[in-house]
Amino acid sequence: MSHKKDSAALQALDRSHHLHPFTDLQNHAEQGGRIVNRAEHIYIYDTDGQRMLDGMSGLWCCNLGYSQPQIAEAVYRQLQELPYYNNFFKCANQPAVELARALVEVTPAQFNHVFFTNSGSEANDTNIRLVHRYFDLLGKPEKKLFISRKNAYHGSTIASSSLGGMDGMHKQTRGLDYVHHINQPHWFANGGELSPDEYGLQVAGELEAKIQQLGEDKVAAFIAEPVQGAGGVIIPPDSYWPEIQRICDAYDILLIADEVICGFGRTGKWFGSETYGIKPQLMTFAKAVTNGYMPLGGVMVGDQVAKVLLAGGGEFTHGLTYSGHPASCAAALATLDILRSTNIIEHAAEHIAPYFQGRLREFEQHPLVAQVRGQGMFAALELVADKSSRKRLAPDSAGAIYCRDRANKNGLMVRQTGDAMIMAPPLICNREEIDILIEKLAIALDETAVHYQIR
Numbered sequence: 001m002s003h004k005k006d007s008a009a010l011q012a013l014d015r016s017h018h019l020h021p022f023t024d025l026q027n028h029a030e031q032g033g034r035i036v037n038r039a040e041h042i043y044i045y046d047t048d049g050q051r052m053l054d055g056m057s058g059l060w061c062c063n064l065g066y067s068q069p070q071i072a073e074a075v076y077r078q079l080q081e082l083p084y085y086n087n088f089f090k091c092a093n094q095p096a097v098e099l100a101r102a103l104v105e106v107t108p109a110q111f112n113h114v115f116f117t118n119s120g121s122e123a124n125d126t127n128i129r130l131v132h133r134y135f136d137l138l139g140k141p142e143k144k145l146f147i148s149r150k151n152a153y154h155g156s157t158i159a160s161s162s163l164g165g166m167d168g169m170h171k172q173t174r175g176l177d178y179v180h181h182i183n184q185p186h187w188f189a190n191g192g193e194l195s196p197d198e199y200g201l202q203v204a205g206e207l208e209a210k211i212q213q214l215g216e217d218k219v220a221a222f223i224a225e226p227v228q229g230a231g232g233v234i235i236p237p238d239s240y241w242p243e244i245q246r247i248c249d250a251y252d253i254l255l256i257a258d259e260v261i262c263g264f265g266r267t268g269k270w271f272g273s274e275t276y277g278i279k280p281q282l283m284t285f286a287k288a289v290t291n292g293y294m295p296l297g298g299v300m301v302g303d304q305v306a307k308v309l310l311a312g313g314g315e316f317t318h319g320l321t322y323s324g325h326p327a328s329c330a331a332a333l334a335t336l337d338i339l340r341s342t343n344i345i346e347h348a349a350e351h352i353a354p355y356f357q358g359r360l361r362e363f364e365q366h367p368l369v370a371q372v373r374g375q376g377m378f379a380a381l382e383l384v385a386d387k388s389s390r391k392r393l394a395p396d397s398a399g400a401i402y403c404r405d406r407a408n409k410n411g412l413m414v415r416q417t418g419d420a421m422i423m424a425p426p427l428i429c430n431r432e433e434i435d436i437l438i439e440k441l442a443i444a445l446d447e448t449a450v451h452y453q454i455r
């Protein structure tokens with residue numbers, strides 16, 4: 001069978017039997033898609049033989065790229081020694097115990113406990129269970145409400161998608177009635193004539209207004225990503241997080257930082273909470289904790305909450321068969337070992353991220369690019385037809401979709417969200433590789449400008 005035929009046969013099987021996540025199922029059944037079957041360093045290869053620079057680190061998870069034998073070997077060794085045992089009923093396994101300790105060491109000081117899940121979605125469901133249990137044990141059972149933000153992404157289960165603020169998801173499922181949403185700190189889209197800092201304060205103030213409206217005695221927690229990722233890499237104005245922290249402190253409201261994307265170096269420090277100087281009581285992680293090699297998520301539980309849970313007595317009736325799966329924990333231990341022994345996070349923050357952000361700023365001269373925003377190895381470009389009026393290229397984000405398709409065709413994997421091009425390249429990129437990313441992006445932008453006849 002020729003290479004090409006292999007690919008066509010696989011694509012036919014995929015179209016016939018495989019329902020893809022976040023995909024137009026009818027369109028996929030008719031047209032199929034790309035099948036990625038190999039990866040090396042920061043490059044992915046598909047079955048048609050195309051090589052692409054992965055400007056998205058997989059799905060924001062392969063921060064160390066695809067060639068980390070130490071992680072693969074740790075998983076293999078673990079599978080031979082103990083492929084599975086659970087952490088229920090007074091049992092544990094060695095990698096889960098060691099990983100709990102390692103996570104306590106790398107996360108901010110208030111975190112001394114962890115609850116393991118398989119994914120970010122389950123970790124956010126776990127947050128709800130933890131928070132409800134916490135206030136029940138405190139004798140405040142009426143504190144059950146959550147406040148989140150529009151356009152947030154917290155996962156795809158019923159509970160985590162309810163916490164999220166994605167319109168398209170809410171339209172397709174009836175969410176939980178105890179979750180409320182305020183606006184996101186998206187200055188470019190909603191700031192109007194206000195300065196970023198004025199807007200940051202105003203939109204943070206919506207949290208206080210919402211708490212007052214719902215009642216301080218009813219609101220349990222506020223959940224947010226330090227930087228909204230899937231929503232479009234929404235970098236908050238500098239005034240935003242200090243005001244949110246002030247409000248959470250002033251009322252008896254727990255702050256949950258969803259660090260599923262921001263965690264493990266993406267924003268320049270180990271955690272986005274450190275970049276933005278916030279002190280959450282709970283912290284969701286997943287993705288890059290195993291460098292994407294194995295599924296693993298969890299919640300870091302701060303001392304304030306842990307103290308109550310540990311003193312409470314009675315069973316916490318929550319858990320997953322694979323909470324603390326030994327092979328996933330072995331992958332995470334190896335990942336943390338690499339991060340700690342090589343200073344990759346610090347190196348990327350000092351030497352690569354400033355270069356990446358600086359080169360992206362060159363696109364401010366491009367006729368299509370109205371805003372470049374970013375933090376660390378995380379960035380977005382807002383595309384417009386006209387910079388002064390911020391008129392978009394085409395309805396339904398078609399301009400950014402076109403640009404993404406051109407980039408993909410030219411060997412660069414980037415994503416589009418709304419009218420923004422978004423990027424999260426691996427932290428291990430060097431400057432030459434950033435140059436290649438920028439070059440390919442420039443070609444895609446130029447091709448998009450030609451297509452829409454913008455000069």
Ligand code: PMP
Pocket residue numbers: 118119120121122124153154155156225229230258259260261286287297
């Ligand atoms: N929270 C955030 C901030 C995320 O970006 C994601 C995934 N993109 C999730 C939660 C859900 O994680 P998972 O897909 O592992 O369930």
